Structures are given as C-alpha cells and as structure tokens.
Amino acid sequence: MPKVFYLLPLMAVCLISSASELPVIRIGCQMVTDTPKYQNFISDSLKDIEEQLKGKYRVEIENLTSNQLRKKIESHEIDYFISDSMFYLGVSASSGPNSASRLAVLWHPRAVNPTESEGGTIISLKSEENKTLLQLEGQTLAAKSERDYVSYGALRREIFELHKNPKHFFDSVSFLGSYDDVIDSVISGKSDLGIIPTCYIEEHNLDPRMKEIKPQAVKNQKALSCFSSTRLYLGLVFAASYDADPYLNRLILAELLDTPAHDGFVWTVGGDISQGHELFKALNEEQYEKLSRSALMRHLEEKSPYILAALGALILFFIHWFSVNRLVEKRTRQLIKAQKETDKIKEQFAAMQRVGVIGLMSSTLSHELKQPISVIGNYLQGMRLLRKSGRMTDKALDESIENIGAQIERANSIIKKVRSYAGKKSSERKPTDLKEIIERSISDLLKTRTKRTEISFKPCRETVIVDADETELHLAVHNIIKNAVEACEEQPSPLVGVSLSIENGKAVFAVTDNGPILAPEAIENIKKPLWTSKKNGMGLGIPIVSRIAEAHRGSLTFDTDDKGSLVVTLRLPLTKESKNA
Incomplete structure (x- = not known):
C-alpha cells in the first residue's frame, strides 16, 4: 500500500486541528424585530463577514434577548454585537471607560437619514377615534417588554415630557413578550392600546x-x-467591545459598508445619538421622582424673573380682589335692601292694579252680561210664542233649554273671572283651539242679532292651538267681532270679514267690516279706555281685549286696509301642539 494512504488520516487530523485553532470572533444579535426585511439584511451582512474572514477567523453568531446579550457583554463573551441604539447606549453607560465602540449604523429605507429611523407607534382598534397622547391617559396598554427602549421607552419619554409620571399614566401595562401578542391583545379587546416599533404597520x-x-x-x-x-432615534447599531482588535474592526467596517443594499437597507457611519442620550436620561427608572424634582428646580431657576413678576402681579391681584370683594359685598347689601323695598312697592302697586282691574271688570258685567242675558230673553220669548201658537215640540223645548243653559254658563264664567282676580288667582290656561272659539262667537252673535249681518270666516288649513284661558279668549274674540258687527249694521248690506292664519309662529286673528271709514284720530282714540263712538257704549270692550292680549303674551293692533276700512288684529303665540300639527 502506498505511503500516501497512511498520510491521509494524518492530514485530515491536521486540517481539523488547524480549523479549531483559528481565532474565534463572537457576534451577538439582539432580537429586536421579527420583520423579515430586517432579518434578511442582517443575515446577509453576517454571511459577508464570515466569507471575508474565512480561513483567518472562526465566526460564531448568537441570537440573544436583551438580557442575555447584556450579560455576555459584561462577562466579555461577546466581541461584536448588533442592537438598537438604546441598548448600545445602556451598555456604554454601564461600562464606564470600557465602553463599546459604534462601527456602523443601519439606514432605514423609509428614513431621510439614519439619525431618525426608529421610534414607537401607539395602536388601537380602527373603530376608535383619533386622540392625542394626553387623551389616552388612564387606558390599558400592552407592550413587548419593559426593556423595549425603542418603542415602549420612547413612549415613556413622551409621557415624561408632558410632566406626567410614566409609571402612573396608564391604568395598567401588560408585557407580553412579542409584538404579535401586543397586536392580538388590542384586537381581542384585552388591552385598549399597544405600543409597537415605528414602521411595523x-x-x-x-x-x-x-x-x-x-x-x-x-x-x-x-x-x-x-x-x-414618539420622537425618532438612531437606527440599529453594529458595535465592537472595548477590547476588540482595531485592525479587525477596520475589516468588518469595510465589509459592512460594501454589503449590497437589501430592500433599501444599507450600513453607514455617523449619525447623531444625542436624542438617545435624552431618552436614556428621562428613562432612569429609579430616578423618576428625582428627575421630576430636578426638572422643576431647573425650570424655576430658568424662569425665576418671570415667576417673581407673576408672583408680584398675583399679590396685586389679590389685594385688588379683596378690595373689590369688600365693595361688592357692600353694594350687594345695598341692592338687597333696595330690592326688598322695590318688591314691597311692586306688591302694593299690584294690589292697587288688581283693585283697578276688579273695578274695570265689575263695570263690564253690565257690558258683557248683556249679551248672554239678551240671548236668554230671546229664547224665552220664542218659547212663549211657540206655546201660545201650539207649535211647541219636545225637540224645540230641549234645544231652547240647552241654549239657555249655555248662556247661563257663559255668564257664570264671566262672574267667576272677576272673582278670580279678587282672589289673586291666576288664569287657568290650557291648549285651546282658536278656530273653535271664533266659530262659537260667530254662532252666538248670529243668534242674538235682530238685524241680519253677513259674517264671512276664512280659517287657515292648519290647526291653530294657543295656550289660553278659554273664558278670557272667548271674551276677547267675541268683543272684537261684536264691535265689527255693530259698526256696520246701519249699512244696506252689512258685512264682517273674519280670518285666521299663522305668521312667524303666531296665530293671527283679524276682523274687518264695511262700516263707515274712521278718521286717524278716531283710530287712535279706540285704544283709550272709556272712549266710544256708540250712543250707549261704555268704552270698556277694547281695553279689556287689550289687557287679555297682553296677559297672553300677544298683541292687539288697529290698522286700515286698501279701502280705508278698520282692521283689528289679535296676535297670540302658538303652542308646540299647533307647531307640530
């Protein structure tokens, strides 16, 4: 067997040993967001770093929570880390002179510059109306984590800037662990509001x-x-621990800047982190009360000239207020005394006025009772004639008795009205059909007149209801029509025109006749008590009608038409029943 085959295992062992002996670079990634675009870009950036350092370094990457990442940085188990700017500031502040170094900043594609890339957005159900932050006080809030500085922390700073205590601003705050859970909590109604990162929606x-x-x-x-x-803050930060190799820092920064854009995300350098410092200062949770006191003292020092001026003005105001108050009290006592004297005089005047009215109404008994008594007399005379002629029937008898009873009742009501004035009783007003009162008055007049006078009545189509004392209203209407009948009865064809209409929310009852034309002086004299143009008149009818009109918040006017004939108009306010009819 060739010797080379014996060398192969040895070479493999050497290669493995060589790989294991490479320096290790440990990169920790804070789990900031679950947005795929963020994750994909950061993943591509880390792959490029691994590729650049391949054969020289062994790169180990860990995805960690904020607490896990902080512990590893403090125990020097991490060389580089990717986090939000608030986490980076927190680590730097707690590390003292051995603070981390910011190599690069993530530039968000929706941001004009990397300095203003991150923040928080409050969410509610779509059905809720738009509100300011101050109007959201007292509601329940869902957040990812108490350490979520970019969204929840940024919101707490906004509350602090309103001079409110963030700990007590919301009724309750629930920390749910993820932004998905925050959104679900709002949609389900478990929380009124949620706080998620800006651009999450x-x-x-x-x-x-x-x-x-x-x-x-x-x-x-x-x-x-x-x-x-909320305000906007610096975006994600790629940072190096204080003991990282400067040469390696340079290589990694170069690789980050060369990483191609992904969905618009790119790495850059620079960026202003001062807003982050302000946020961190406001979010020193153990110092909320202290910060409130120090902020107050700072404001007092800055505004002391204005505060002193305001205090001086306030003192002068109180001195002036005290003086004015004393004067007002004095004047009030005087006014109360004067008011009591005025009320006493008014009461005496009212008593005198009632005496005058009683005298006037007593004088009208002969004036007004003459009408029903005349009707009763006519019916009695007619009954005698029918009895003598033998034509008296039960029907005629019943009709005569009924009409006599009605006239007696009318006379009785007039007498009661005089007695009610004497007893200081107010009028018994109720919704009254004015058209019915007019028709009844016309019917009574036609039954009692020996000379036939044509009375033409033009009512309006609408129902006309006024709030009135029925006896007083009948008295007024009857007097106006009767005066018109008497004014034209000497004419060859006496004619009285009666109309009822509605104008500007008021009932308008108008009467005219074809009697003699009156001079302007005579029209003016009509309004005066005791003035009359009739031979046997008392001059009381029109004053009575005028008083009744005023008592019912109405008016009585005298005008002439195109022919010069007198037009007497009574205007009375309508009731709601009439307006809605």
Whole structure:
C-alpha cells in the first residue's frame, strides 16, 4: 500500500486541528424585530463577514434577548454585537471607560437619514377615534417588554415630557413578550392600546390584522415615511467591545459598508445619538421622582424673573380682589335692601292694579252680561210664542233649554273671572283651539242679532292651538267681532270679514267690516279706555281685549286696509301642539 494512504488520516487530523485553532470572533444579535426585511439584511451582512474572514477567523453568531446579550457583554463573551441604539447606549453607560465602540449604523429605507429611523407607534382598534397622547391617559396598554427602549421607552419619554409620571399614566401595562401578542391583545379587546416599533404597520401591510388597527397620537414629522407616536432615534447599531482588535474592526467596517443594499437597507457611519442620550436620561427608572424634582428646580431657576413678576402681579391681584370683594359685598347689601323695598312697592302697586282691574271688570258685567242675558230673553220669548201658537215640540223645548243653559254658563264664567282676580288667582290656561272659539262667537252673535249681518270666516288649513284661558279668549274674540258687527249694521248690506292664519309662529286673528271709514284720530282714540263712538257704549270692550292680549303674551293692533276700512288684529303665540300639527 502506498505511503500516501497512511498520510491521509494524518492530514485530515491536521486540517481539523488547524480549523479549531483559528481565532474565534463572537457576534451577538439582539432580537429586536421579527420583520423579515430586517432579518434578511442582517443575515446577509453576517454571511459577508464570515466569507471575508474565512480561513483567518472562526465566526460564531448568537441570537440573544436583551438580557442575555447584556450579560455576555459584561462577562466579555461577546466581541461584536448588533442592537438598537438604546441598548448600545445602556451598555456604554454601564461600562464606564470600557465602553463599546459604534462601527456602523443601519439606514432605514423609509428614513431621510439614519439619525431618525426608529421610534414607537401607539395602536388601537380602527373603530376608535383619533386622540392625542394626553387623551389616552388612564387606558390599558400592552407592550413587548419593559426593556423595549425603542418603542415602549420612547413612549415613556413622551409621557415624561408632558410632566406626567410614566409609571402612573396608564391604568395598567401588560408585557407580553412579542409584538404579535401586543397586536392580538388590542384586537381581542384585552388591552385598549399597544405600543409597537415605528414602521411595523407599514412593513407588515400584508398581515390582515393591520386592517383592524390604527395609529394613535401621531406626530407630524417628515424625517420618516411611517406613522410615529414618539420622537425618532438612531437606527440599529453594529458595535465592537472595548477590547476588540482595531485592525479587525477596520475589516468588518469595510465589509459592512460594501454589503449590497437589501430592500433599501444599507450600513453607514455617523449619525447623531444625542436624542438617545435624552431618552436614556428621562428613562432612569429609579430616578423618576428625582428627575421630576430636578426638572422643576431647573425650570424655576430658568424662569425665576418671570415667576417673581407673576408672583408680584398675583399679590396685586389679590389685594385688588379683596378690595373689590369688600365693595361688592357692600353694594350687594345695598341692592338687597333696595330690592326688598322695590318688591314691597311692586306688591302694593299690584294690589292697587288688581283693585283697578276688579273695578274695570265689575263695570263690564253690565257690558258683557248683556249679551248672554239678551240671548236668554230671546229664547224665552220664542218659547212663549211657540206655546201660545201650539207649535211647541219636545225637540224645540230641549234645544231652547240647552241654549239657555249655555248662556247661563257663559255668564257664570264671566262672574267667576272677576272673582278670580279678587282672589289673586291666576288664569287657568290650557291648549285651546282658536278656530273653535271664533266659530262659537260667530254662532252666538248670529243668534242674538235682530238685524241680519253677513259674517264671512276664512280659517287657515292648519290647526291653530294657543295656550289660553278659554273664558278670557272667548271674551276677547267675541268683543272684537261684536264691535265689527255693530259698526256696520246701519249699512244696506252689512258685512264682517273674519280670518285666521299663522305668521312667524303666531296665530293671527283679524276682523274687518264695511262700516263707515274712521278718521286717524278716531283710530287712535279706540285704544283709550272709556272712549266710544256708540250712543250707549261704555268704552270698556277694547281695553279689556287689550289687557287679555297682553296677559297672553300677544298683541292687539288697529290698522286700515286698501279701502280705508278698520282692521283689528289679535296676535297670540302658538303652542308646540299647533307647531307640530
């Protein structure tokens, strides 16, 4: 057997031994996101590094949680690591002089620059209305992890900037371990809100769950073409431990910069990390209360001139307020005393007015009771004539008795009204059909007039309901029509026109006649109490009607039409029943 065959096993052993003796480069990858585009680009970058260092170094790559990666860095078991900028800052801050070095920064394809690539987006159900961050206070929140600085940490800084304590801002915060679980918690209703990385919605647009959620408290920013609820921070960092070989750092950086773009992701250098420092400062969890106090003191020092000026103004204000308050109290006591005296005078005046009204209404008893008494007399006379002629029937008797009873009731209601004034009783108002009152008044007048007068009534189509005392309203309507009838009864063909309409939410009852034309002076005199143009008139009808109109929040007016005839118009407000009819 040739000697070469004996050498082959020895050569294999040597090769294996040589490979195992290569220096080891340990790279730790923080499990930041499950976005395939991120993962694919980072995987390609690590493969390129392995290929570049092949034969010179043995590259070991580990995917670690934030806590695992931190422990390995602290125990010097990691040479290089890929993490979010907040994790990198935390490691650097805790390492003191032996801090890690930032070699490269990942440039997000949606970002204008790598400095503003990462942040947090608050999500809610799509059915919720858009709200500001302050309006979200008191709701429940789901987050991936308490150490998720890029999204949850960035949100806590925004809350801190509102001068709120992040620990107590939300009703509760649940840490679920993954962004998928955060989204599911919001969709299922277990949490009101969730916090996920900026651009997560846009990069998972094929996920049907994205159609069920929406961003909340969105900031107006142009540096990143994604919805964000927080400030934006530096993207992923490729960092070297403090004792990494500078020559090897150079090789790895060159390889990272040469890595072809994948879905727009590229490695670059530089980037401002100052926003990260501000975030880290605000997120020193053990110092929340201390930070609040120090921030307050800092603001007090900066604003001390303005605060002193404000305090001075406040003192002057209180002095002025105290003086004014004393003056107001003094004036109030005087006004209360004056008001009591005024009320007393008003009460005395009202009593005097009631006496005057009672006197006026008492005077009208002969004026108004004349009408029902005349009707009763007419019916009695008719009954006598029918009895003498032998034509009295049961039907005629019943009809006469019924009409006499109605007139007695009307007279009784007038007397009761006078007594109600004397007893300080208010009118019993209720929804009343004005059309029915007008028709009843016309019927009564036609039954009592010896001279036949044509009364033309043009009602409106709508139902006209007013809030009125039925007796008072009937008294007013009856007086207006009766005056018109009496004004034209000497004419060859006496005619009275009555109309009812609705204008601007009010009932309009108008009466005109073809009687003599009145001079303007006579029209003005109509409004005066005790003035009358009739031989046996008392001049009380129109004042009574006017008082009734005012008491019902209405008005009584006197005008002339195109022919010069007098037009008397009573306007009364409609009730809701009439408006909705």
